[in-house]
Amino acid sequence: MKVENGVVLVTGAAGFVGSAVVERLVRQGVQVRALVHRVGVAPGVEAVPGDLARPVSLRGLCEGVTSVLHLGARVGGTLQECRAVNVEGTRALLVEAERAGVRRIVQLGTAAVYGDGVHRGVVEGELAEVPGSVTSVTRLAGERLVLAAGGTVLRPHLVYGRGDRWVVPALVELLARLPYWVDGGRARTSLTSVEALAGALAELAVGHRVVGGVLHAGHPEPVCARELVETVTRELGLPLPAGDIDLPGALALLGGAGEPDAVTRRRVGLLAVDHWYDSGRLWGQLEASPGPRFTEGFARCADWYRATAVT
Template sequence: MDVLVAGGSGFIGQALCRVLVDRGHEVTAASRTPDADGLPAAVETAVADVTDSNLEEVVDGHDAVVNLVALPSHVQPRGQSHEAVHFEGTRHLVAAAERTGVERFVQLSGLGVESGVDTAYFRAKRRAERVVRDADLEWVIYRPSVVFGDGCAFIPFVERLSPPLVTLLPGGERTWLQPIWVDDLAPMLADGLEDDRHVGQCYEIGGPERLTLAETVSRIRGGGAVVSIPMGLAAIAAILVDPIPWVPFGRDQYRVLGLDNTTADNDATEFGVSSKSLRTLSAYLADEHR
């Protein structure tokens, strides 16, 4: 199979490209500024900006497209928006795939998309899912919880959010996460390309641990006190710092406090994977600090 991985030189994209090459597929990693570092030598690279509606030349000739292009949920870089990248970008990729005869489209969404939480990230992701579902393509959608691993954005974000000795954390005991290791997720994404039984399915996937945000911070920091602060105070702080681009907390981050970002039934089992076989965040962090 000839696969185009949009966002293929990114964190999850590199892991997926390695799996696809190992399984014998032809792979092209596309991004605005493709970087071959971290990719297998067999992977070709291509320049593609999903905010551009003219993507046929990049998509043409591929049997399948995987859309991993994303902005981190906790930031909105200057000059970009979740609407432009997640929704419009998906719409452009889907249209190009339909026009060039692509058979299968795999979409990476996010756990919590249907939670009712109203953030720019979730709104754009919800609209993107509808575009994929309505497409004249074989589609598979994945909604993972937070994804960790070498090169991820999640662990550095937590480190920025939390000083090493004492962390003041709104919603620390109310926000739940189910972190999944990127090298556990990537084979499941590859399975969605290869196995017809996954067509038309939306999978909610998490790792083996259900952790509060406070527990997650403590693990990443290797200790230190985590002190909850009143939600009313957090709301005021979010309003005040929201216009400051380099502060990793704002109104949208406040809105997700208290979100249960875990799976009711972990769909990892749909890929022949038991929860016990998945790598925990604790084990990953222990290995990283040996």
């Protein structure tokens, strides 16, 4: 990959995806500037203190920058808290980028903006955007600001790998509460490793080719729930589900005397509802690789999950 010279600004640089992207850029010899809020960044990275929730702290942040990787987001909290970071923080960042003459802006979005329906092999622009949480509502609003500014938005569905504190831990917790196959484990879902996602983001920031608009970011081959569960339980030494249950039965079991909460419903959806997205546009235009299928990809990072006591 031909690398363009210049400074890359990264927000969310200390996060799960952000730290993998920064590591990739530094390894490629790219000069990285990181917006730092609470947590430090790796050696060799220029750290600039600031907070997306405080626009005044972003003043001058983009001076000398050639590309912006906007990976920071507020996940969870009130509408006001999410809006302060995901919308107004993004707006302030774009103002600074425009003031400094930055022409390449790439944001990490989320496929959660499509809501909880059945999604099978959909391409960009095919689905209505119907976010179901304050996080997704405000992230979508921020995405639209980036797109209006001529930027690029990557929308992964589920991301796994070293540093994952949500996808696999949530699956393990769910299996402990619901030790059954849901509808035979036939549902398919889009996953991507954090290494593959970091490679795509890094190339979009410094590669020769500029790709705009919304891009789905998953492995080209969706993973069925049975393969997902069999792989995770085998690598982490957990028992396989026994027996089968349908989706209404699973929700009733988890809800007890009432209805399961929205988080639980979404987690069960991981095992029972198709959520997979065509990512051909992304990988067809990049040199970056989507990496191996999930079974092999997870085996490469299973030691990290075991060491962090996910089980």
